[in-house]
Each structure stands twice: as C-alpha cells, then as structure tokens.
Amino acid sequence: MMSVKNDYLPQIAEIVSITQETTGERAVKTFRVAFKDKGVKMDWRAGQTCMVSVFGKGESMFAISSSPTKGHIEFSVQRMGRVTERLHQMQVGDELGIRGPYGNGFPVEQWKGKNIYFIAGGVGMAPVRAVMNYVVDNRQDYGELHLIYGARSSRDLSYKAEIDALEQGGAIDVRRTIDVAEPGWLPVDNANPDNTKFDPSTRKFTGFVATIVTAMKCNPENALAVICGPPIMIKTCIGSLAKLGWKDEQIYTTLENKMKCGIGKCGRCNIGGVYVCVDGPVFTYAQVKKMLPDQ
Amino acid sequence: MSKSILRKDKVAEALSALGKDSVVYAPVKNKRGLVEYKELGKGASLDEVKLDGKPDTPPKAILFPQTEVLLTYKKKDGKFEVTPAKPDDREKVIFGVRPCDAIGISVMDMVFCGGKFTDAYYKARRDKVTIFSIACDGPIDSYCFCPSTGGSPASTEGSDVMMYDVGDSYYVEGITDKGKKALEALRGQLGKPTADQEKRKEAIVKRSESAEGFARRIPAEAIAKMDTSFDSKYWDDVARRCLSCGACTYYCPTCHCFDINDEKGGERVRTWDSCQFAIFTMHTSGHNPRVVRAQKLRNRYYHKFKYSKDNIGRYLCVGCGRCIALCPASLDITKAISEVK
Numbered sequence: 001m002m003s004v005k006n007d008y009l010p011q012i013a014e015i016v017s018i019t020q021e022t023t024g025e026r027a028v029k030t031f032r033v034a035f036k037d038k039g040v041k042m043d044w045r046a047g048q049t050c051m052v053s054v055f056g057k058g059e060s061m062f063a064i065s066s067s068p069t070k071g072h073i074e075f076s077v078q079r080m081g082r083v084t085e086r087l088h089q090m091q092v093g094d095e096l097g098i099r100g101p102y103g104n105g106f107p108v109e110q111w112k113g114k115n116i117y118f119i120a121g122g123v124g125m126a127p128v129r130a131v132m133n134y135v136v137d138n139r140q141d142y143g144e145l146h147l148i149y150g151a152r153s154s155r156d157l158s159y160k161a162e163i164d165a166l167e168q169g170g171a172i173d174v175r176r177t178i179d180v181a182e183p184g185w186l187p188v189d190n191a192n193p194d195n196t197k198f199d200p201s202t203r204k205f206t207g208f209v210a211t212i213v214t215a216m217k218c219n220p221e222n223a224l225a226v227i228c229g230p231p232i233m234i235k236t237c238i239g240s241l242a243k244l245g246w247k248d249e250q251i252y253t254t255l256e257n258k259m260k261c262g263i264g265k266c267g268r269c270n271i272g273g274v275y276v277c278v279d280g281p282v283f284t285y286a287q288v289k290k291m292l293p294d295q
Numbered sequence: 296m297s298k299s300i301l302r303k304d305k306v307a308e309a310l311s312a313l314g315k316d317s318v319v320y321a322p323v324k325n326k327r328g329l330v331e332y333k334e335l336g337k338g339a340s341l342d343e344v345k346l347d348g349k350p351d352t353p354p355k356a357i358l359f360p361q362t363e364v365l366l367t368y369k370k371k372d373g374k375f376e377v378t379p380a381k382p383d384d385r386e387k388v389i390f391g392v393r394p395c396d397a398i399g400i401s402v403m404d405m406v407f408c409g410g411k412f413t414d415a416y417y418k419a420r421r422d423k424v425t426i427f428s429i430a431c432d433g434p435i436d437s438y439c440f441c442p443s444t445g446g447s448p449a450s451t452e453g454s455d456v457m458m459y460d461v462g463d464s465y466y467v468e469g470i471t472d473k474g475k476k477a478l479e480a481l482r483g484q485l486g487k488p489t490a491d492q493e494k495r496k497e498a499i500v501k502r503s504e505s506a507e508g509f510a511r512r513i514p515a516e517a518i519a520k521m522d523t524s525f526d527s528k529y530w531d532d533v534a535r536r537c538l539s540c541g542a543c544t545y546y547c548p549t550c551h552c553f554d555i556n557d558e559k560g561g562e563r564v565r566t567w568d569s570c571q572f573a574i575f576t577m578h579t580s581g582h583n584p585r586v587v588r589a590q591k592l593r594n595r596y597y598h599k600f601k602y603s604k605d606n607i608g609r610y611l612c613v614g615c616g617r618c619i620a621l622c623p624a625s626l627d628i629t630k631a632i633s634e635v636k
Contacts, residue, residue, distance in 0.1 A: 002418070012375050057557060081579035095375045097377065258577060261555065263414070265553070272601075
C-alpha cells in the first residue's frame with residue numbers, strides 16, 4: 001500500500017471548451033477543462049504548471065493560462081510534438097489527465113503597490129495572461145499596468161477579444177507588435193530603438209518587442225517586469241530594460257526545460273543545481289544570472 | 296542479540312530463517328559470470344550466494360526497478376479509467392550489501408523521499424526493506440574510493456544490520472530498530488562472540504577509520520576547484536573518449552534519472568534513463584540545452600559532487616568504482632575530478 005500521496009496519478013478532466021487562438025502549422029488552442037470528479041479541487045497560483053496526460057501519447061508540462069480568480073482551468077497549447085498534435089485533434093467532451101499544480105508561481109503578494117510591465121512573445125503569453133488577469137482582478141492592489149505583446153503576425157496574437165476588452169475597459173495599457181509590416185501597424189527602427197518616435201496613442205507596431213520596450217522608455221521606478229517568450233526575446237528585452245536603469249531583481253521570467261516527473265526526481269530539467277519544475281518556473285533575472293551557464 | 300556471531304557455515308540456514316517472513320535478495324553469480332542481486336528461491340539457490348567481493352551491480356533495481364508500470368489506463372464507453380499499479384511491497388531483506396551500496400540506498404532515499412514531494416512507488420517498496428550489510432576490510436578491489444565520498448569500508452550508514460568478517464564467522468550487529476528486530480528471527484543461528492572475535496571486529500572498524508590502502512581517491516581540494524571550473528575547456532578533453540553509452544549511470548548505485556512513457560497496451564511505464572543519452576534534455580522544439588558530450592558528462596560529474604551536495608547535503612557518488620570498472624572507454628571519475636583545471 002502507498003502511505004503517501006501518489007503524485008504520478010492524474011485526475012481525469014473533460015475538455016469543456018476549445019478556443020482556436022491562432023492558426024497554421026504552429027497553431028495555439030486554449031483548452032478549458034473540468035475535473036470529472038466534482039470533489040477534486042485544485043488551488044493554484046498564476047505561473048504554476050500542470051502535467052497534462054493525453055492517454056496513449058504521454059504527458060507534457062504546460063503553464064496554466066487562466067488566472068485562479070477566474071475559477072476555471074485553461075491551458076493554451078501550441079501544436080508542436082506528439083502530445084500536442086493529438087491534443088489539437090481533440091474535441092469538447094474528450095478526456096485528459098491532469099496532475100499538479102507544480103512549481104512556484106509568480107510572487108503576486110510581494111508585487112502589491114507596484115507598476116507592472118507584462119512583456120510577452122508568442123505562446124509565452126500563456127503564463128503572462130494568467131498573472132495579468134490575476135492582477136487585473138485585484139486591480140486596487142497594483143499600480144499602473146502595461147502589456148507589450150509581440151507575435152510573428154497579427155494573426156498570431158492570442159486572446160484577442162479578451163485583451164481588447166481589458167484595454168477598452170482601461171484596466172491596462174496595451175501595445176502589440178508584429179514581425180512583418182501589415183497595414184495599420186507602425187514600423188519602428190529595430191536598429192535604432194532610441195530614435196524611434198511615436199505618438200503615445202499608437203497601439204500597434206511592427207518591430208521587435210525589445211525595440212518597443214526601449215521606445216516606450218519603460219520606467220523602472222516602483223516597477224517590475226514579467227517577461228515570457230522565446231529565449232532571444234527575453235534576452236533582448238532584458239538588455240533594453242537594463243539600459244533604462246532596471247535592476248536584475250525587478251525582472252521576472254519563466255524558464256522551461258524537458259520534464260517527465262514534475263516533482264524534482266527524474267533529473268532532466270536542472271540548470272546547474274536548480275530544478276525548473278520545483279524551484280521554478282518563475283525566476284528573477286538576478287536568480288537566472290546566478291545559475292550555471294548550463295544552457 | 297544486538298551483538299552476536301553468525302558462523303559462515305550457518306549462513307544458508309540464516310537465509311532460510313529470514314526467508315520465512317521476507318523475500319530475501321542476495322548476490323548470486325549469473326550465467327554470464329556477473330554477480331547480481333537475485334531473489335532467493337526464485338531461480339537462485341542458497342548455495343549460489345556469493346558474499347565475498349563487490350557485486351557487479353548495485354541493489355538499486357530492487358527499490359527502483361529498471362522498468363515499472365506506474366498506472367494503467369483504459370477507455371470504456373468513451374471514458375478513461377486510470378488505475379495506479381501496486382508496487383511490490385512484500386517484506387524484503389537485502390543480504391550481503393557492501394557499505395557503499397547501503398549508502399547508495401540512503402542517497403536514493405534522500406532523492407525519492409526528500410524534498411517537497413515523496414515518490415509513493417519508491418517509498419512503498421523502501422518501507423518494507425531491511426538491509427544486511429557486510430563491512431569491507433579496506434578496499435575490496437582496486438576501483439574502490441569510498442573514503443573520498445564521505446563513506447568508509449565499515450560505514451554503517453544506510454545499513455540495518457552490519458556484519459563483519461572475523462574469520463570463520465560474521466560478527467553481527469543490529470544498527471537500526473528494524474535491523475535488531477530482523478535479528479530476532481535468527482536466534483537459532485546466532486551465537487555469542489568470543490573476546491578474540493570482538494577484537495577482530497574492532498580492528499576492522501579501526502582500519503576502516505584510517506581509510507588506508509586505497510589506490511584511488513578524489514582530493515577534497517579538487518572537488519572544491521569544480522566551483523570555478525564549470526566553463527573550463529578541460530571538460531571537452533575529458534569527454535573526448537566518452538561514448539555517451541550510459542553504462543556508468545546504469546551501474547551507479549545512486550543514478551536515478553528516469554523517463555515516463557505511455558505504451559500501446561494502456562500502460563504508463565517508468566524506465567531508467569541516462570543523462571548521457573542524446574535526447575535526454577531535448578525540448579519538443581528541437582532545442583537541447585545539453586547537446587554535446589562534454590556538457591552531458593560535466594552535468595553528471597557536477598550532479599554527483601556539487602548540485603547534490605547543495606540540494607540533499609551529500610555527494611551523489613559513493614565511491615564504489617563500478618563506473619570505472621565497467622566503462623568501455625576506460626573513463627575514470629577519480630582521475631577526471633582529481634585533475635580538474
């Protein structure tokens with residue numbers, strides 16, 4: 001008999017809705033799930049992750065993309081490999097296995113009173129969406145809120161209606177940017193971000209996320225930044241913030257690595273002695289800098 | 296009965312007595328000439344037990360099987376049913392364990408049962424295991440280096456019962472409550488030690504503390520030097536010979552990395568994995584943080600001597616030397632760490 005909780009045992013959950021966020025080969029879909037056993041409750045913090053089972057294909061670790069304030073569990077998944085390929089074929093009513101939540105999550109309690117810059121690229125918007133919605137739902141506890149969100153094209157931006165509604169409601173200042181120019185998207189000069197001039201009311205740009213960060217002159221005073229996205233975007237955005245006087249401790253990011261157990265045993269998600277599954281995935285840039293260059 | 300004598304000609308009888316309430320595992324020579332832990336009475340008889348020397352494989356697989364079904368899933372009327380597998384939780388005695396391997400089990404305990412999460416499958420098996428160890432009297436072969444890793448030839452760490460070879464008998468001592476209780480089953484086989492036997496046992500303990508006679512060692516200064524040598528080109532040189540075959544990890548008493556996969560028949564299976572394998576850390580995107588041999592080998596060495604020291608407070612190496620003895624490319628962890636630049 002097992003004397004302790006079996007952490008490898010997933011709970012069965014049903015897909016209750018599917019939102020096609022983006023299309024194409026690397027499409028993103030958001031799956032809302034509900035546990036079959038109504039007695040199962042899962043409390044989580046924004047930024048935490050779950051091991052999702054697609055029975056017969058295996059398990060993959062995904063960030064929970066919904067805020068705990070919403071009361072429902074969502075995962076936004078990009079079609080990428082074996083598990084996600086099958087997941088993308090699934091329909092409402094199909095069943096998954098869920099175990100978790102895992103990891104540390106964002107320290108939203110420590111952030112009270114701060115201005116927050118959410119900076120996201122591509123499917124990196126998934127964990128940012130969770131914490132952004134948490135903060136918006138506790139709006140009185142936080143200062144100014146900004147979102148800078150980049151994708152390859154305007155069609156590759158997720159959560160469109162949701163973000164539009166937040167923006168129109170005045171909860172948060174939103175800037176979107178894409179890689180290749182489209183009508184109505186102001187091109188900025190990636191080579192000379194400091195020289196980029198734009199009307200502050202401009203909301204749609206063509207250029208790197210890091211360029212927008214510089215051009216907006218994100219203010220480090222009483223502020224913190226949350227950056228999630230491709231490694232090169234994270235790196236360049238940190239560079240932009242550093243030039244604007246941001247300290248490493250003010251910058252939060254999420255890391256990811258191949259995971260199998262999620263509970264610090266299977267030995268593959270380590271960066272030096274840090275296990276991303278249990279010690280992360282949320283780290284300050286100050287913490288990341290201390291890690292061994294094991295990447 | 297916490298200090299007693301078991302005559303060597305009574306070992307078979309003792310194993311039978313232990314076998315009444317427990318499954319007994321002991322080192323047995325297999326067809327290929329390798330000494331491995333086998334369940335007695337199940338393809339291995341008492342007279343095949345080989346207690347001298349270091350078994351070629353550690354007892355790791357008894358607690359952490361090479362392949363293990365974690366759960367089964369099946370679809371019934373469009374709905375999934377998941378059933379957790381029941382780990383083999385029969386009472387077990389592992390007999391004739393060498394101190395390095397007993398320490399290896401205590402290290403695995405720290406990994407699987409320490410930290411925020413406890414591995415329920417490992418723990419279910421571990422709770423039912425009693426370890427009878429045999430102290431070494433100095434290095435058991437030329438590969439040993441246990442004193443460099445916090446062990447010693449007669450270390451009792453991880454052992455429930457300690458046996459010392461005092462000639463025609465073993466001097467037997469219960470170390471833990473579990474061990475003392477296990478010895479009660481051996482009343483018929485145990486006797487009182489003579490003064491001479493006491494003296495011989497004390498001499499083994501004393502020699503163990505001196506840690507003399509070891510051909511291999513890793514100086515503490517070399518391990519300390521690893522703090523500043525992570526980026527050293529030295530690791531490229533060391534790894535040049537490595538075949539990334541993973542033999543070192545499979546024979547290691549403490550290597551515990553694993554994979555989990557869904558099999559076609561509806562089983563979710565955990566298998567041993569190795570940090571030396573090419574796809575071990577590969578992301579679905581194709582990005583691989585540890586892609587070249589030097590990165591993988593360096594990760595193993597740093598996990599053994601640095602990360603684990605920080606995370607569980609102990610080296611993840613017990614100095615058994617199997618990785619040296621069995622490496623097809625003659626890589627030597629003691630040499631690799633000692634010469635770190």
